[in-house]
Amino acid sequence: MKALITGATSGIGQSFAAKLAKRGWSLILTGRNEKRLKELQESLGGNIEIIAADLAKKEDVFKVYEFCKGKDVDMLINNAGYGLFGKFEDTDLDDEVNMINVNITALHILTKLFLRDFKKKDHGTILNVASAAGFMAGPLMAAYYGSKNYVLKLSVAIWEELRRDHSNVKITVLCPGPVDTNFNNRAGVSFSVKPITPDYAAEFALDKAFSGKLFAVPGLFVKLGTVAQRFVPQKMLSAIVYNIQSAKKTSDGKEKALK
Numbered sequence: 001m002k003a004l005i006t007g008a009t010s011g012i013g014q015s016f017a018a019k020l021a022k023r024g025w026s027l028i029l030t031g032r033n034e035k036r037l038k039e040l041q042e043s044l045g046g047n048i049e050i051i052a053a054d055l056a057k058k059e060d061v062f063k064v065y066e067f068c069k070g071k072d073v074d075m076l077i078n079n080a081g082y083g084l085f086g087k088f089e090d091t092d093l094d095d096e097v098n099m100i101n102v103n104i105t106a107l108h109i110l111t112k113l114f115l116r117d118f119k120k121k122d123h124g125t126i127l128n129v130a131s132a133a134g135f136m137a138g139p140l141m142a143a144y145y146g147s148k149n150y151v152l153k154l155s156v157a158i159w160e161e162l163r164r165d166h167s168n169v170k171i172t173v174l175c176p177g178p179v180d181t182n183f184n185n186r187a188g189v190s191f192s193v194k195p196i197t198p199d200y201a202a203e204f205a206l207d208k209a210f211s212g213k214l215f216a217v218p219g220l221f222v223k224l225g226t227v228a229q230r231f232v233p234q235k236m237l238s239a240i241v242y243n244i245q246s247a248k249k250t251s252d253g254k255e256k257a258l259k
């Protein structure tokens, strides 16, 4: 069995790689950090191929797909992604478009291309990494939450199309709350609640994907939150999320400056 994992150089992606390698899977790992990819290739052992790519660039997304072509991939894990913090009017436009390219466009392209291949052989699994943020609007991280809403809703829609086709191809969407990774350093904030480990998130998601489940929502607190938010009016929910986000601190422990 073979999997392509995007964003494999750290955090949840690295945990996916370790867990699948342990189960004897062959892997194709991608990320921008070539040195990290080589280290992982050596440390994980087994049959591991690597390809450095910046998924913010469309040509690199197609380069990754071409690299995988003819290699009989069984599983696509669309994990690469990051967040940006700040009021929408203040966040840098280039950074934000870059994030949308990674979180949405690259995932969209790879999902479509692999789905077509998987449908042809009536076999394969797509595991998309969204977030609990995908269930709601996210003031102070508006574009990030929006991007994860896209990933979540796209995955749910594809799941229904596959169900109608009685297809053996499966899709699962991982929606974690806070996970202890590099994510917050890159977004420039620290957690306001206790995070789960990336190993736990990855194991949980793989179990759900292998049992053909659509949703993987790890952690009781987050699961209850995703159920409860259905009964809260959108405007009230946004006010709650604003308060949660504004309580976050910078990675050096200071209050995040909000204009």
Ligand SMILES: NC(=O)c1ccc[n+]([C@@H]2O[C@H](COP(=O)([O-])OP(=O)(O)OC[C@H]3O[C@@H](n4cnc5c(N)ncnc54)[C@H](OP(=O)(O)O)[C@@H]3O)[C@@H](O)[C@H]2O)c1
Binding pocket: 006, 007, 008, 009, 010, 011, 012, 013, 030, 031, 032, 033, 034, 036, 053, 054, 055, 056, 079, 080, 081, 082, 083, 102, 129, 130, 131, 132, 175, 176, 177, 178, 179, 180, 181, 182, 183, 184, 186, 198
């Ligand atoms: N941590 C959380 O609290 C949390 C919660 C919910 C959802 N998530 C989601 O989980 C996923 C994994 O994040 P993480 O928490 O594991 O964070 P992380 O440790 O920062 O890992 C992010 C991964 O994405 C890759 N990546 C980022 N930009 C890229 C680009 N332009 N091109 C190619 N790869 C890129 C990084 O690789 P390179 O640096 O090598 O490019 C890295 O391997 C993301 O989609 C994130 O939105 C995280």
